[in-house]
Amino acid sequence: MATKRKVNNLLALAVLSVIVQRPMHRYEIAATLRAHGKDRDMDIKWGSLYTVVQNMEKAGFLEVIGSERDGARPERVIYRITDAGRVEMADWTRELLAAPEPEHHRFTAGLSILAVLPPDEVIELLGMRIETLTQVIATTRAELDQVKGTLARLFVVESEYGLAMLEAEANWARSLRDELAAGTFEGLESWRQWHVDGMPPEQIPELGERSDD
Incomplete structure (x- = not known):
């Protein structure tokens, strides 16, 4: 049986998989996910990225380390993965690899x-x-x-x-x-x-x- 996760959305796992490389703001997270082709591997709904990142921060998987502003653009909050986020990423990956689940096709x-x-x-x-x-x-x-x-x-x-x-x-x-x-x-x-x-x-x-x- 699948674990009931604090943020039960595969987009969250995708975010963890790229932000583990370095701290990023949401726009950079989205650009990196696209560059890595994660939208071909997972059912990613880009419109929910903001909410997913917020929920991951609340769950303790991400933390804010600062912000930056580029010209007249809105301020961009920079996140990094926490130790709890690293544990969640590894545990979730283990589950996906080891435990088959019925998938609707x-x-x-x-x-x-x-x-x-x-x-x-x-x-x-x-x-x-x-x-x-x-x-x-x-x-x-x-x-x-x-x-x-x-x-x-x-x-x-x-x-x-x-x-x-x-x-x-x-x-x-x-x-x-x-x-x-x-x-x-x-x-x-x-x-x-x-x-x-x-x-x-x-x-x-x-x-x-x-x-x-």
Whole structure:
């Protein structure tokens, strides 16, 4: 079970991961997060950065060490990580690496109600998804190869994982598409006939019931 944290927002962990390098103000934190591509690794909502930083200060993970002013711009408060922040960062990272949690995926949601569409349309839609994934995989692999030339592997393992997940999804979707196209998917003809006959939506749950005949 995930630990109930004082600031339970992955943006907080992202902030800790960059501010541990040196004290920063919020604008520098945001710029560094973008430069490190953290918005690709985590669901970062930039509009909540101010609130997250404030909450982290209240929780004792960050502390104010001063401020600076650049011309007519508003004064910028400078923060640094505390010892408690370092402990929180390490503990949170351990949890993320060791303890798998269910994560909601849009594709999973679509698959869960697959029956509402006729199989031939599903075949077409899966083909579109596979084509898009193939393009994304090629782009991601090229970007990863380029980055590997400038960064140690330690700092790109999350990109390797992302690429592996994309490839696994594409392979699985391709397998399902091919099974449907070949007519070997269990119950395919009944599924197709249900749509030909215009099955009422309220009968859709019955599709999941196996027949002993």
